[in-house]
Amino acid sequence: MIKRISIIVLLSVVSCQLLVVSTVSAQAPTTPPQTIRDRLKNIKEDRKQFVAETKSEFKDKMNAFRAQIKTIRDERKQILTERIADKIASSNARLTNRMDKALDHLTNILNRVKTRAADYKAQGKDTTALDAAISAAEAAIAEAKNAVNAQSSKEYTANITDESTLRNTIGQMVSGFRLDIQAVHKLVIAAKQAVQKAIMEAAKLRGENNTATGSASI
Numbered sequence: 001m002i003k004r005i006s007i008i009v010l011l012s013v014v015s016c017q018l019l020v021v022s023t024v025s026a027q028a029p030t031t032p033p034q035t036i037r038d039r040l041k042n043i044k045e046d047r048k049q050f051v052a053e054t055k056s057e058f059k060d061k062m063n064a065f066r067a068q069i070k071t072i073r074d075e076r077k078q079i080l081t082e083r084i085a086d087k088i089a090s091s092n093a094r095l096t097n098r099m100d101k102a103l104d105h106l107t108n109i110l111n112r113v114k115t116r117a118a119d120y121k122a123q124g125k126d127t128t129a130l131d132a133a134i135s136a137a138e139a140a141i142a143e144a145k146n147a148v149n150a151q152s153s154k155e156y157t158a159n160i161t162d163e164s165t166l167r168n169t170i171g172q173m174v175s176g177f178r179l180d181i182q183a184v185h186k187l188v189i190a191a192k193q194a195v196q197k198a199i200m201e202a203a204k205l206r207g208e209n210n211t212a213t214g215s216a217s218i
Helices: 002-027 036-069 075-122 128-152 163-206
Strands: none
Touching (some): 075 128, 128 163
């Protein structure tokens, strides 16, 4: 009998605990999901901090690399190595500047699409697909912008330890630059394609078939 009463009391206590947990969970405030704009803002701020922190590091590495170049005994190799380093630096600045301008152009196009979307919404049209495409394009542009900004601050160096392996060392540096710039370029292309999709969704609401993105040169 006592054992039976103990079991009943135990079950009652467990039920009360579950009820309390359920009530607290139901009353706990829910944190609103982070919007795409918020995530993009956070990514942009993190990227700015990263670029600022690594810029001085890249500069120190470049100064050390320039000093190493001066230690090359073969004057012809020394001059050639300096030319390659200067060529990489100028190419990086030129290409990232070009991609940055292309992204600015895509942003302007997307802004016009957003204006059109607002007009369609005011007309009572369903802009769900268009809004999603615009958000995706904004995210793609922001990601590409961050990558371009990070790439523009990079300095390419090599650790010169032996003149006999100088060619291979400098070759790896050049290859690293090419791979990096190609990866950034892919993000810019993805942003362009995302804007094209937004344009297509807007054209559907208007009854057109338009995939143009202006004269953006990427």
